[in-house]
Amino acid sequence: MILSYRSTCTIEEVASSCNAVRFFQCYVYKRRDISANLVQRAERCGYKAIVLTVDSPRLGRREKDIKNKMVNPQLKNFEGLVSTQVSTDDGSNIEAFDANTAFDASLSWKDIGWLRSITNLPVLLKGVLTHEDAIKAVEVGVDGIVVSNHGARQLDYVPPSISVLEEVKPLILAVGPACSSQLLDFST
Numbered sequence: 001m002i003l004s005y006r007s008t009c010t011i012e013e014v015a016s017s018c019n020a021v022r023f024f025q026c027y028v029y030k031r032r033d034i035s036a037n038l039v040q041r042a043e044r045c046g047y048k049a050i051v052l053t054v055d056s057p058r059l060g061r062r063e064k065d066i067k068n069k070m071v072n073p074q075l076k077n078f079e080g081l082v083s084t085q086v087s088t089d090d091g092s093n094i095e096a097f098d099a100n101t102a103f104d105a106s107l108s109w110k111d112i113g114w115l116r117s118i119t120n121l122p123v124l125l126k127g128v129l130t131h132e133d134a135i136k137a138v139e140v141g142v143d144g145i146v147v148s149n150h151g152a153r154q155l156d157y158v159p160p161s162i163s164v165l166e167e168v169k170p171l172i173l174a175v176g177p178a179c180s181s182q183l184l185d186f187s188t
């Protein structure tokens with residue numbers, strides 16, 4: 001299974017109560033020490049890989065979250081690292097926290113090297129949708145890709161993940177952590 005950075009149980013709590021093979025999903029934050037803290041905790045707790053989500057330099061405009069005044073559950077993994085209390089008059093506090101405070105929108109291929117420098121775990125990229133990016137991912141040394149359009153919640157008009165599988169087929173490891181129970185291996 002792939003644990004989201006946003007999980008309501010901490011990296012440690014999940015590790016101590018679950019024997020499944022665990023990967024940890026994270027982002028690169030403006031404050032790199034936060035990413036490093038999460039990644040290294042996951043490594044210490046026996047997670048087997050880091051899944052870096054690369055399709056969200058900023059959050060998409062999640063109109064349903066805004067309309068519903070979505071309130072983020074407490075981000076327990078961040079306790080003691082950063083304040084997650086974000087007040088916004090504009091609806092979604094997830095958007096306010098992730099996009100404006102936390103995520104590093106300058107994320108680029110060179111940052112894979114940085115991630116590799118802080119962990120010995122394999123690194124997978126989540127959010128790849130083209131053959132070109134899959135090739136580039138291999139070139140910069142990632143260990144796998146997750147073909148995903150983030151549920152089409154990030155960018156309008158992204159292709160459905162299933163429609164690009166043929167294009168990236170030789171390089172595919174899996175399709176989407178949300179579907180881990182239906183993990184598909186197209187690598188053969």
Ligand SMILES: Cc1cc2nc3c(=O)[nH]c(=O)nc-3n(C[C@H](O)[C@H](O)[C@H](O)COP(=O)(O)O)c2cc1C
Binds near residue numbers: 005025161
């Ligand atoms: C409530 C919710 C929370 C999500 N949180 C994350 C997250 O923290 N990190 C992430 O990479 N994707 C997150 N996603 C996106 C899913 O991982 C997944 O990409 C999406 O459901 C589409 O599935 P697919 O990737 O198999 O196409 C979230 C999706 C939903 C519905």
